[in-house]
Amino acid sequence: MTMSLGIILILCLYVIIGVLDQISIQIGPYTPLFAATFTGWVMGDLQTGLMIGATLQLMTLGVATYGGATIPDFLSGAIMGTAYAIISGKGAEYGIGVAVPIGLLLTQLDILGRMCNTFFQHKADKFAEVGDYRGVERCNVLGIIPWTMSRILPVFIGLVFGEKVVSLINEMIPAWIMTGLKASGAILPAMGIAILMRYLPLKKYWPYFIIGFVLLAFGAEFFSVLGVALVGLALAAMYVMNQQHKVPVTSTNNVVDEYDDEEVEIDE
């Protein structure tokens, strides 16, 4: 399987849409799930794309740009990992194993892109001094360039040289690493879940966590995550109803709500 220039360009175009989605409405294309699925679909192997995307997505569930922190570029990583997996024919585990280090490596380019934008901020400050609002507007629009370039460049270069890199890796990789990667791919979603648990008030509301776990641990055959989400919705609604019932009481008693969740900063 070879990659035509056309497919490479389509994937570069996709990464532009992806990064713009990431910094605006976050509707989906920015996630590894969409990126890997799209790559798989374009390259004629949707199933591999779905598998890689699903695992990377679950792994990164809690990894988000809180407060503008830089996070690994799993968007570009997912595209390259999926492409490599399909070219080499080694399956989804291989793609995941490749996507993760690429994403981590590209963190640096994200930082570089954000640093470049400081230049436009300074220019805008200058325009503001003379009241040139069109100049200020232009600076914000130009900020798109560092964002997109920091994604297009690695994806384009990575895909053009992809086959050589892939065959080189193939020659070096021993069998036990592939076996290990398979297990790694299966347990990596634990990370995304654990980070989310750090952001959610687990210590305060742990019973709900147990309910969700038990429903799917014992009832996997007749239950789905969507079903658990509906149970969760019902529990949340019950909480709201109880609270609304209680409101006059708590306000007169002047009860100070003790919010003792451990805030944990996760450095991404």
Place this chain on the structure above:
Amino acid sequence: MSKQTLTKSDIKKVYVRNLFSLQWGWNYEKMQGLGYCYVIMPALKKLYGDKPEEMKVALQTQLGFFNTTPAMSHLIIGADMALEEEFGMEDPSAITGLKTGLMGPFAGVGDTVFIAIYRAIVFSIAAYMAQGGQAIGLLIPILAGFAVMWVRYKFTFLGYNQGRRLAVEFADKMKMLTEAAAILGLTVVGGLIPSVITYKVDLTYKMGKVTLSMQEMLDKILPGLVPLAIVMLSYWLLGKKKMNSNKLIFVLILLGMLLGNMQSILGWIGQLF
């Protein structure tokens, strides 16, 4: 002195810019500062288009440091527009105060609701369906995304109509909804553990003709025990000072390498004796 007023279409223009362009110029110095100025520009043009001196002050004020959850920024920008429509640039520090005063608390709520819980529910369901080989699940985030865009539209006008009063009243209402959303999020997260961590212990023990499967024995104690143990280990590790998510990736890959090759590792150890 003729006072300019903002029309609905001005506010809609600001809303659209707010959706898409708040973070185009994101930088380490003022973060969303440049984007904020760009977003509110249609209002600035209307209010100060023929007053160059006020425009200068407005531009310099609006380029200042700003950072919050994008979905929550609509409330602040809405309130900002109402304030400027009323008082103009008489007192720029009031505008800066409004922006910097609200961005912190709003980010606290917004990051939890619009990022952490939103992802825990919407994207985990989509990923769960994708794991089963169904691409149709990808529609869920898209539909939810449109719902969020509608909420952000409402936020813009809520901010504009409520102005400064918004901070106090909204915080009260938000608190209960945040708690309820956290309950929903935690229930889903609990359910995710046994369903999306697909690792099975690949270890069998042969005793004469009887083969014992380790996974089957574990399932009798508690289905999903191993996934739960791995998640709790990760959760515990993340609480450590020197641990972060990037390091955790390596820990988990290493753990996978060990678990995946357990049969051969044990066999190798067995040969030593």
